[in-house]
Amino acid sequence: MAKPESEPKRRNRTVGVAEALGRTLDPFLKKRGFASRDILDHWSAIAPAPYDAVTFPERLAWPRGEKSAEGATLYLRCAPGHALAAQHEGPRIAQAVNRYFGYLLVSDVRLSAEPFSPHSDARNHKDHKPSEATRTKIDGALAQVKDDDLRDALRALGHAVMGRSDNNKR
Incomplete structure (x- = not known):
């Protein structure tokens, strides 16, 4: 008698990468x-x-x-x-x-x-600069955010994420 396949066990909580990768x-x-x-x-x-x-x-x-x-x-x-x-x-x-x-x-x-190089895990990260169109798009999306600190943090995140995708297209 074959056992039915069971679904993966759900954790119903946030887990870290180390725990998610497990063994x-x-x-x-x-x-x-x-x-x-x-x-x-x-x-x-x-x-x-x-x-x-x-x-x-x-x-x-x-x-x-x-x-x-x-x-x-x-x-x-x-x-x-x-x-x-x-x-x-x-x-x-x-x-x-x-x-x-x-x-x-x-x-x-x-x-x-x-x-072994002591800092072999530290990668050289390129400074990704988003295009002018990407900056305009991000600023437009953040126009409604009232908190200055939150807006600046979201803008920096948007530039980092969108700048990488802009550089990959080139």
């Missing part, structure tokens, strides 16, 4: 050796300074075939110029990770061959 990244993270996102999400709190800003975990490699193996090898991406110090401080980084989790998770720290 979508978990299969990818499991391939990289991570059981959860905790080490990635909290790396800045886990790693000792300055390694919290110049390194980032890439993967955990567990020993194969050993049932009593304790601890994995943590591979870190490192910013150029910090590799020697990070390699030298590997035991201290491993100790900080183990202290955070409360058990022996990492027995060794090695550096990955792939570079």
Whole structure:
């Protein structure tokens, strides 16, 4: 007897992006050796300074075939110029990770061959300028808004959104 397909569970509340995405990244993270996102999400709190800003975990490699193996090898991406110090401080980084989790998770720290730039997540955003027609359209739509601060905020939002679509048409 086949079960009827059920509708997705409704939450009836506003949810954040992280909660909405839920566990979508978990299969990818499991391939990289991570059981959860905790080490990635909290790396800045886990790693000792300055390694919290110049390194980032890439993967955990567990020993194969050993049932009593304790601890994995943590591979870190490192910013150029910090590799020697990070390699030298590997035991201290491993100790900080183990202290955070409360058990022996990492027995060794090695550096990955792939570079890490500390601000790689910060993208270069272009300044999007809306066309004159778009500005006129936005000002016309906001003519009835009486609150000056609200009108200015909505105008800035309109310019940002409409300016991007104007630039994409070019």
